[in-house]
Amino acid sequence: MSKGLRAASKSIPEGQVISAAPHDLLPIHEFAPNEIPPLKTRPTVRIGDILYWLANTIVSRLPDPKPGKDIPTPPSSHTQVHPYSSKPFQSPDLHLTRELLDTTVTIEDELKSSMAKYTVRVISGYDEGEFTTMIVGPLVWTFFEIFELVAGLSEGWHVAPPLSKEDLSGNKLELDTLLQNKDGVVTAIEMKTPRSCNDSNIDSFPLVKPASMDKTARQIHDQVGKQGKYLKGLHPEKGYVLHGLSVAPAHLIPLASSGSRCFAVGTDVVSVSGSFPEVVRDAKNWVEYIDKLAAFTLAIVCHHDRNTAKGVGSRFPEQKKQIDELHKAASKALELTFFEALFNVISTCLCYVQLTLSLPLLLLAQRLQWFRPINSLKPMRCNMVSLNSSWLSLGLKLPDACSVYESYENIVYVHSRWGIRLVIKVFGEQSSYAKELLCYTRLEKQQGKGIPVLYATGTLNARPCLVLSFEGERLRTGPTEEEKVSLYPVLQAMHNIDVHHHDLHRRNVVRNQSGKLTLIDFGLSERCTREGCVDEWLPDE
Structure with a gap:
């Protein structure tokens, strides 16, 4: 070992053979x-x-x-x-x-x-x-x-x-x-x-x-x-x-x-x-x-x-x-054995059959905004989402997510295919989930009118999640002052119940094909009654 280095625990002197590992003599x-x-x-x-x-x-x-x-x-x-x-x-x-x-x-x-x-x-x-x-x-x-x-x-x-x-x-x-x-x-x-x-x-x-x-x-x-x-x-x-x-x-x-x-x-x-x-x-x-x-x-x-x-x-x-x-x-x-390959083919075929049978029920539940009979949602290549408050053991297949958005805490799955327009938001922190759920609950009358519709709550991989309506893609520019004004009724409804969004930013606004804007992501929202607590739009990053 080079001279001048500080002493360390259990160093090996030069010329010493070390003892062999238990399983072999290398x-x-x-x-x-x-x-x-x-x-x-x-x-x-x-x-x-x-x-x-x-x-x-x-x-x-x-x-x-x-x-x-x-x-x-x-x-x-x-x-x-x-x-x-x-x-x-x-x-x-x-x-x-x-x-x-x-x-x-x-x-x-x-x-x-x-x-x-x-x-x-x-x-x-x-x-x-x-x-x-x-x-x-x-x-x-x-x-x-x-x-x-x-x-x-x-x-x-x-x-x-x-x-x-x-x-x-x-x-x-x-x-x-x-x-x-x-x-x-x-x-x-x-x-x-x-x-x-x-x-x-x-x-x-x-x-x-x-x-x-x-x-x-x-x-x-x-x-x-x-x-x-x-x-x-x-x-x-x-x-x-x-x-x-x-x-x-x-x-x-x-x-x-x-x-x-x-x-x-x-x-x-x-x-x-x-x-x-x-x-x-x-x-x-x-x-x-x-x-x-x-x-x-x-x-x-x-x-x-x-x-x-x-x-x-x-x-x-x-x-x-x-x-x-x-x-x-x-x-x-x-390498896949013959039986493994055969099993994969059969499993894939069964998944598509189940998906075909599930689609009409999913479309109906989405139209009626009534997911209570559904016990679980299972994307074809993802783990099952177990829904809360179900009174039937009805498990339905979902088409694979069209896009997925990850942050360190949350994962958002967007299912927008064949008429299905759902978002499954999985939370890493219970506190963020609780804040967002409370906000949707208190703004029940506002759902579908500037904020997504909350269809169901559940768990995915032991993490809490929300099943929401898909309201469009995130803005790439803006929002303009005119667009901010169009979202004012949503913010006013929140402020009327003393809740602030606290993350007003372009990334939290989506637009559908008809141009309608919707505010999303209420994970930072909380009750705020103190003076000086503002809820203003944040500048672009």
């Missing part, structure tokens, strides 16, 4: 590292020496846990727009082979610069974002530089900053450790907080069927399913893409997606045990994790870079064999 465990001379001397060292150096240096930069704050916590996610299914597969025991660990490289230029940054990098905490940008992303970048030296990596490979985007339909997508080449995004590794090491939601992820998962595990499951579908869409020429789910340094789970709503989940290739913070501050665990992450990164690169695949195959045949085993297992898991 080459990294039998590898006795040598001390790396000062980087400014541009030393020639073995790849295994670099892995140990990285592990010790990372641990030396970790902050001391804060009493009462840095404690184990579960991973987090939020409810996703669409549910996904998955199939398990057995991941090969990913690791760098001994021939690769013993290969020597000279630390100069890009590799020298990359390693030098670890010695001064300030890791301020144990949150997901900090570990993603300060540890895992830089590790993958260092692997690229090593692979370029030993396996002929093509130009252009790099690690991009975490991505947060919204597509034209309003779907939000977040990607953490993002691997790119000269053609753009290749794949990503979804990171979760290091405080969730060996949390049950992560431990059970590869072992439990989605239908049996706890709420948080299911949210993570659907999150990585959505990510895989997006990544596969970027590579239509590939039969599938590899991506991953990880908690550093305790978990690395390979995933594979063919672009469908069913993806493949491999077994966790990292075998460390224990909980935060001990797991994260043990350099032996980082050696294990870095070794596996390097092997997984190389498997991804070989799938997208012919030069690297050829170089690895000629110089490191055992490593190439391991990579081929991973791809074979992932590909096989994604």
